[in-house]
Amino acid sequence: MHASKLQLVLSRLVQALPSVLGIIIVTFLMTRALPGDPAVYFAGPAATEQSIEQIRKSLGLDQGLPQQFWIYLADLARGELGTSFSTGIPVKEELLSRLPASLELTLLALLLSVAVAVPLGVLAATRPDTWVDHLCRVLVTAGVSLPVFFTGLFLVYVFYYLLGVAPSPLGRLDIYYLSPPTVTGFYTFDALIAGDFEVLRAALAQLVLPAITMGLFTLAPLARMTRGAMLQVLGSDFIRTARASGLRRSTVLFTYAFRNALLPILTTLGMVFSFMLGSNVLVEKVFAWPGIGSYAIEALIVSDYAAVQGFVLAMALLYVALNLLIDILYTVVDPRVGMDA
Amino acid sequence: MKRREFLRGTTVAAAAGVLPFFKHLPASAAGRADTLVVVTGEGPNSMDIQRTGSNRPSYQIAVNLYDRLLSYGVKTLPDGSLMYDYQTLEPELAVSWKVASDGMSVSFELRQNATFWDGTPVTAADVKWSFDRAVSVGGFPTVQMGAGLLEKPEQFVVVDDHSFRIDFLRQSKLTLPDLGVPVPIIINSKVAMAHASADDPWATEYLHRTPAGGGAFMLERWDPGQQTVYKRFDDWKCGSLPALQRVIIREIPSPATRRALLERGDADVSLDLPPKDFKELHEGGKYRVAGVPIENCLISLGLNMSFEPFRDKRVRQAVAYAIPYAEIFKAAAFERGLPMWGGKSFEPETIDWPQPFPYSTDYEKAKALLVEAGYGEGFEVPLSFDLGLAQWSEPTALLLQEGLAKVGIKAPLDKIPGANWRTKALVEKSLALHIKNFGGWLNYPDYYSYWVYLDGHLFNSMNYRNEEVERLTSETLHLAVDDPAYEPNIKTLLRIFFDEVPNIPIYQPYLDVAMQQTVTGYEYWFHRMLDCRPLRKA
Numbered sequence: 001m002h003a004s005k006l007q008l009v010l011s012r013l014v015q016a017l018p019s020v021l022g023i024i025i026v027t028f029l030m031t032r033a034l035p036g037d038p039a040v041y042f043a044g045p046a047a048t049e050q051s052i053e054q055i056r057k058s059l060g061l062d063q064g065l066p067q068q069f070w071i072y073l074a075d076l077a078r079g080e081l082g083t084s085f086s087t088g089i090p091v092k093e094e095l096l097s098r099l100p101a102s103l104e105l106t107l108l109a110l111l112l113s114v115a116v117a118v119p120l121g122v123l124a125a126t127r128p129d130t131w132v133d134h135l136c137r138v139l140v141t142a143g144v145s146l147p148v149f150f151t152g153l154f155l156v157y158v159f160y161y162l163l164g165v166a167p168s169p170l171g172r173l174d175i176y177y178l179s180p181p182t183v184t185g186f187y188t189f190d191a192l193i194a195g196d197f198e199v200l201r202a203a204l205a206q207l208v209l210p211a212i213t214m215g216l217f218t219l220a221p222l223a224r225m226t227r228g229a230m231l232q233v234l235g236s237d238f239i240r241t242a243r244a245s246g247l248r249r250s251t252v253l254f255t256y257a258f259r260n261a262l263l264p265i266l267t268t269l270g271m272v273f274s275f276m277l278g279s280n281v282l283v284e285k286v287f288a289w290p291g292i293g294s295y296a297i298e299a300l301i302v303s304d305y306a307a308v309q310g311f312v313l314a315m316a317l318l319y320v321a322l323n324l325l326i327d328i329l330y331t332v333v334d335p336r337v338g339m340d341a
Numbered sequence: 342m343k344r345r346e347f348l349r350g351t352t353v354a355a356a357a358g359v360l361p362f363f364k365h366l367p368a369s370a371a372g373r374a375d376t377l378v379v380v381t382g383e384g385p386n387s388m389d390i391q392r393t394g395s396n397r398p399s400y401q402i403a404v405n406l407y408d409r410l411l412s413y414g415v416k417t418l419p420d421g422s423l424m425y426d427y428q429t430l431e432p433e434l435a436v437s438w439k440v441a442s443d444g445m446s447v448s449f450e451l452r453q454n455a456t457f458w459d460g461t462p463v464t465a466a467d468v469k470w471s472f473d474r475a476v477s478v479g480g481f482p483t484v485q486m487g488a489g490l491l492e493k494p495e496q497f498v499v500v501d502d503h504s505f506r507i508d509f510l511r512q513s514k515l516t517l518p519d520l521g522v523p524v525p526i527i528i529n530s531k532v533a534m535a536h537a538s539a540d541d542p543w544a545t546e547y548l549h550r551t552p553a554g555g556g557a558f559m560l561e562r563w564d565p566g567q568q569t570v571y572k573r574f575d576d577w578k579c580g581s582l583p584a585l586q587r588v589i590i591r592e593i594p595s596p597a598t599r600r601a602l603l604e605r606g607d608a609d610v611s612l613d614l615p616p617k618d619f620k621e622l623h624e625g626g627k628y629r630v631a632g633v634p635i636e637n638c639l640i641s642l643g644l645n646m647s648f649e650p651f652r653d654k655r656v657r658q659a660v661a662y663a664i665p666y667a668e669i670f671k672a673a674a675f676e677r678g679l680p681m682w683g684g685k686s687f688e689p690e691t692i693d694w695p696q697p698f699p700y701s702t703d704y705e706k707a708k709a710l711l712v713e714a715g716y717g718e719g720f721e722v723p724l725s726f727d728l729g730l731a732q733w734s735e736p737t738a739l740l741l742q743e744g745l746a747k748v749g750i751k752a753p754l755d756k757i758p759g760a761n762w763r764t765k766a767l768v769e770k771s772l773a774l775h776i777k778n779f780g781g782w783l784n785y786p787d788y789y790s791y792w793v794y795l796d797g798h799l800f801n802s803m804n805y806r807n808e809e810v811e812r813l814t815s816e817t818l819h820l821a822v823d824d825p826a827y828e829p830n831i832k833t834l835l836r837i838f839f840d841e842v843p844n845i846p847i848y849q850p851y852l853d854v855a856m857q858q859t860v861t862g863y864e865y866w867f868h869r870m871l872d873c874r875p876l877r878k879a
Contacts, residue, residue, distance in 0.1 A: 037764045042394035054479040088549045168607040285594040
């Protein structure tokens with residue numbers, strides 16, 4: 001069992017190599033194909049032909065594509081992602097400070113939505129066409145159809161602007177707090193490690209509204225998937241057999257039905273998570289959250305090659321890690337998976 | 342400054358009894374009279390205005406953290422708001438200056454007691470190093486220095502520790518004013534040189550993150566993409582000490598959130614709101630909204646000469662008559678600006694700039710001109726605008742499209758993403774019909790003409806060339822304003838601009854800033870940055 005699991009991990013890692021390589025090449029070529037000329041952009045408002053040329057040279061853009069790619073590969077081999085033109089700060093440093101911000105928010109949002117969506121889905125599946133089922137349907141429809149920036153602005157309007165119970169939407173900490181010393185990059189954990197409960201409280205308070213905003217959006221696919229999977233499992237033969245054998249309702253529901261329904265839920269969870277991490281730009285904008293999504297968008301707007309490449313690469317690696325984790329979880333949940341891998 | 346270093350600094354300072362930054366304070370502390378909270382859409386991406394790729398918000402660092410030799414005076418406008426005065430130069434680091442009798446150099450006396458933040462005195466050697474840097478690093482700072490004919494390091498001469506001279510290559514009215522723009526900052530050359538290397542002789546890597554100057558504020562904290570915090574430099578000698586101890590500038594990308602923060606009282610100053618919000622806040626009367634027309638700036642429509650029909654002057658004039666000016670001013674600009682249409686005569690009476698052009702909406706006249714030019718049945722031309730400015734440029738484009746349709750000109754909209762705009766519009770100059778928004782720092786019509794009407798210059802996105810404009814502009818650009826040739830030259834230029842209209846002005850936009858009633862002392866500056874030095878909070 002252990003050996004096979006290790007084998008699974010190793011084979012997955014090996015399988016990921018070509019895709020990571022492909023991603024490196026494709027992002028390199030795609031960033032070069034972006035419209036707009038970074039040299040012109042960075043030459044500033046009063047540029048002349050000559051100053052644009054100077055800048056092209058200083059950015060290394062006067063060299064041929066193969067040379068540029070070679071330099072990029074050599075940097076990667078040394079663990080360097082290059083320096084962003086627009087911020088003048090190494091991409092690695094920016095990603096390291098922004099990725100935890102995104103992860104902290106996304107994880108909390110996911111936790112919230114799982115806590116609501118899974119029980120709701122299960123309840124809706126066990127009581128089809130009752131009020132719980134309808135509530136589930138309403139929530140799912142609302143979650144999918146309300147754009148996140150709208151939900152975000154609406155929550156800000158009600159809880160911050162009208163009621164004044166939420167803290168000002170100023171990013172990860174309110175103006176008068178200092179960030180805790182960095183250990184994990186997660187403000188909540190770092191504050192705990194530093195034993196600073198005041199900062200912990202402040203960091204959590206800042207997290208609430210954006211996490212709910214994102215949670216509402218991720219709730220929909222999760223609840224729907226839970227409901228669908230549960231309905232399917234509950235209608236299958238082995239559940240009928242279990243019921244006929246007089247097993248307790250809770251045993252049937254959780255030990256037999258839920259465990260079998262967990263597989264599609266896990267798949268959805270993984271997809272939702274990776275999707276949210278990169279695409280919560282709108283939430284980040286509304287709440288001034290210094291996350292990875294807004295970094296990528298700003299880099300794209302100014303054709304900042306190193307930053308875009310660094311972002312895509314970081315996301316690709318994260319996807320690979322996440323898929324691996326999900327695969328391993330499958331084997332825990334369902335012993336049939338992974339044996340023959 | 343790295344956060345760890347900062348924290349270390351905090352402990353030291355706390356031990357000394359001056360807590361520079363509170364670890365946590367109740368929310369009501371935002372009301373502290375010596376701390377100003379500013380929310381803005383975009384923050385600086387560098388602490389060095391002279392670095393390649395520094396964005397516009399980085400200019401505020403040059404304004405607040407560094408000194409220049411000269412500054413400008415301040416005048417009060419009829420509505421009581423304050424505005425810099427381009428006609429008077431005032432001392433900043435220099436206490437006095439004198440142009441030599443032959444008019445070919447200027448000598449500056451530097452302030453005796455001025456020091457940098459680290460306590461070392463500011464000397465003429467620092468000034469020379471800083472100016473040498475500005476004319477040598479290339480890119481934007483070098484071009485901006487060049488506008489004032491400051492081109493070579495040999496022009497900058499250290500006479501003694503507190504005397505400095507600039508030798509002119511040629512005389513120009515722009516040389517002295519150019520010393521007051523944000524670019525020629527005085528850098529602590531000893532600190533900078535200690536961090537320079539053979540590859541990086543001007544210490545661009547170091548100064549990018551760590552300012553080294555002697556301005557009224559010092560950098561307390563910079564989290565790129567999140568916030569910038571200034572702290573007052575208590576030994577500042579180059580002006581009256583700011584009332585504010587600390588300025589916190591937070592980056593809030595969403596304009597709706599920026600407005601909410603102001604209305605909830607969590608922010609003192611809110612920048613870059615859409616014109617609609619400024620209008621509503623202004624009319625609501627609960628907040629102070631300072632709106633000053635941006636000098637030498639026009640929202641205009643550019644007509645590219647490479648598009649066949651626009652080569653005919655009558656077609657260009659027809660377009661100028663087919664613009665629904667009043668509707669655009671109302672629905673796109675929300676009246677936050679000055680009308681630039683409806684001038685009385687094609688003969689300019691004054692040399693005021695900008696001034697309304699002699700066109701107004703007249704579809705009949707437009708149609709007649711098109712018929713005369715042989716385009717009676719109309720034509721099709723894409724109308725391009727910068728998506729980055731869509732807040733006002735999209736409604737403007739839609740209304741333009743409607744107006745042009747009435748005279749048979751079909752103008753499908755061509756939305757161009759911000760990053761692409763500069764390449765397409767300014768470098769390739771390939772957009773047939775497009776919305777422009779150029780503004781010049783130095784407030785002279787000939788300076789505007791230099792950038793916008795001279796063939797091949799960056800903002801001449803119209804590919805316009807007129808021999809008389811070429812000659813007059815280069816003749817007038819460095820001419821003193823009281824020179825007898827100045828006024829007639831400008832009038833001739835304006836007459837050509839009116840008649841030829843390759844560039845049709847629509848309105849002159851306001852620079853709007855919304856703040857709490859408690860914030861006073863706001864001054865409008867041509868660089869459009871928030872100068873925190875004169876601000877006070879009651």
